Amino acid sequence: MSPRAAWRLEGLGFSKVYDYAPSKVDWFAAGLPMEGALSSVPTVGDVAREDVPTCAPEEKVGVVRGRVRRTSWDRCVVVNEERVVLGLLREKELASDPTATAEEAMRFGPTTVRPDTPAEKMAERMRKRGTASVVVTTPDGELVGLMYREDAEHMTDEQA
Amino acid sequence: MPKTIAREGVRELLEEGAQVVDVLPSEEYGESHLPGAINIPLKELNRETTERLRRDGPVIVYCHDYL
Numbered sequence: 001m002s003p004r005a006a007w008r009l010e011g012l013g014f015s016k017v018y019d020y021a022p023s024k025v026d027w028f029a030a031g032l033p034m035e036g037a038l039s040s041v042p043t044v045g046d047v048a049r050e051d052v053p054t055c056a057p058e059e060k061v062g063v064v065r066g067r068v069r070r071t072s073w074d075r076c077v078v079v080n081e082e083r084v085v086l087g088l089l090r091e092k093e094l095a096s097d098p099t100a101t102a103e104e105a106m107r108f109g110p111t112t113v114r115p116d117t118p119a120e121k122m123a124e125r126m127r128k129r130g131t132a133s134v135v136v137t138t139p140d141g142e143l144v145g146l147m148y149r150e151d152a153e154h155m156t157d158e159q160a
Numbered sequence: 161m162p163k164t165i166a167r168e169g170v171r172e173l174l175e176e177g178a179q180v181v182d183v184l185p186s187e188e189y190g191e192s193h194l195p196g197a198i199n200i201p202l203k204e205l206n207r208e209t210t211e212r213l214r215r216d217g218p219v220i221v222y223c224h225d226y227l
Contacts, residue, residue: 001183001184001202001223002221002223003162003164005181005183005202005221005223006162006221008202009162009181009205009210009219009221010161010162012205012207012215013215014210014213014215014219015215015216016216016217016219017162017218017219017221018162018163018164018165018169018170018173018178018218018220018221019162019163019165019220019221019222020165020166020167020169020170020220020221021222022166022167023224024182024194024223024224027170027222028192032167032171033194033195034192034194034195035192035193035194035196036190036191036192036193037191038191038192039192
């Protein structure tokens, strides 16, 4: 639809026409601002905790474990230089061989969700699957944060 | 010829004051749209409805998905 609109605008005399082909789906999924009726619906991006610990794939598990344990967190997201999510170190992996690299120990390819997913809907899906937390990324795989189901439930309870 | 752009390109053009046109039906526009976007549904895109846009400035158009 947008390519036709772009060509139509050129035909109407517009000289600098750009077609955002990935569309508003891409925009909102990246957690960027929205206007309209749905903008007041709490989303995963609203409740995601952005301060989740991260580490590089080549870091040693023992070093990462020490860093994570100095916080209130029990997990760490493994990201590359572009903050693209590669894997997850949960308690189990953090307790594994301290000389292994994060890449060797991590749980590869954790399930991720986009920031524009409605928080209530996500909490319901997680409840059915017995999942407590989920990694939130942009459509390009860049880390946004970690969402806890209890945070989403708390927020939707407050809205009710 | 219209240029296809990605998200970063949109962000840069918005900072430069680009105009944004959502060509979806008004109901869909009402639900959600990009900040500052105006709604001109594709079927209504004509000389009259685009009068409020600057013809010499950048205009970004989008719809819902790759459809």
